[in-house]
Amino acid sequence: MPVHPETNGTNQEELRFWVNGKYHVVPNPDPSMTLSEWLRSQRGLTGTKVMCGEGGCGCCVVMVTHPDPANGGTLSYTVNSCLCPLCSVEGWTITTVEGLGGQKAGFHPIQRRLADFNGSQCGYCSPGMVVNMYGLLSKKPQPSQQEVENHFDGHICRCTGYRPILDAMKSFSADADPEKGGCIDIEDLTKHLCPTTGEVCNGAAVNGVNGTCSLSLRCGQHGVSWYRPTTLEQLYSLLEQHETGQERYKLVCGNTAAGDRDDMTK
Known part of the structure; x- marks a missing residue:
């Protein structure tokens, strides 16, 4: 508070x-x-x-x-x-x-698949997209394509190229075309792929x-x-x-927005 x-x-x-x-x-x-x-x-x-x-x-x-x-x-x-x-x-x-991963520590499967689908584009929104997908898969390892799309309604791509991004993320869904990806095993969710070989790397700390x-x-x-x-x-x-005083205060729970509203401040 x-x-x-x-x-x-x-x-x-x-x-x-x-x-x-x-x-x-x-x-x-x-x-x-x-x-x-x-x-x-x-x-x-x-x-x-x-x-x-x-x-x-x-x-x-x-x-x-x-x-x-x-x-x-x-x-x-x-x-x-x-x-x-x-x-x-x-x-x-x-x-x-x-x-999650990087060039030195090894790329995460989500990062790798986003690149494979040519979804990185300018790259500014890519980190948020990757982490958002990681959060969804951590909570629901086998989402549907519609659930994946709904999960990205708070993300903006400044290149306006949503199709390759969503194609990459939807490839992790349970109802995706097996030839275009498929669900990631929950045990692979914290693994990193070597940028050279594409195989699992050792390193990159886990929380x-x-x-x-x-x-x-x-x-x-x-x-x-x-x-x-x-x-x-x-x-x-x-x-x-x-x-009882003239102090202004605000109760914070989630903080989904910020502003000075009469019913939130004193």
């Missing part, structure tokens, strides 16, 4: 998460920073592109996995990292296109196992404070503290 009081910047807490199998600790993270900004500026993972900044084009998509408080398991899905606040990723495991988020997070920079309560009691206490 970002709050906008006069803060002295003394509230500090470590943010802990995994990116492409590597553990990261960020002390006193900036509440105004997005995940895409951190990936690009702090880790040099520029495969995650940023264009619209509104979650409408899909070039910033990354795969995330985090604990599911409902059943004690985990949830995995793709998110628009340009809208995802960095402070919200405590305990998450994040996969970018670099974590680490994420832990649980049992501790509350509190940090502040540039006049903005972020609170992550872990119980309803903590949430109610924070609301009581800030509802």
Whole structure:
């Protein structure tokens, strides 16, 4: 929950998460920073592109996995990292296109098939397309062609050449023409193909196992404070503290859009 009081910047807490199998600790993270900004500026993972900044084009998509408080398991899905606040990723495991594969580590089967179908074109939207397909196959290893097409409704190709891209992605569907591809085995989903031989490479790290988020997070920079309560009691206490003053606040859950609406700020 970002709050906008006069803060002295003394509230500090470590943010802990995994990116492409590597553990990261960020002390006193900036509440105004997005995940895409951190990936690009702090880790040099520029495969995650940023264009619209509104979650409408899909070039910033990354795969995330985090604990599911409902059943004690985990949830995995793709998110628009340009809208995802960095402070919200405590305990998450994040996969970018670099974590799937590349020229040195070996290409992922999805990357290879996109190239084989001549779907890379200018390449700007390709990383988001690849990660989005990876997220779908991780959740549903044998999707239908229609499910594949529906899963890409949030992605924009700036070359307007959607046909080869969708042909490549639909080739992974259960009802695809076997001569044009076929489903990828779930055991091959984390394998990388050598750019020279086309065979499976060894290397490229697999994501680490994420832990649980049992501790509350509190940090502040540039006049903005972020609170992550872990119980309803903590949430109610924070609301009581800030509802009586002139401070502006916003409850963040998913953050599918950003804006100053009267019913979201105070």
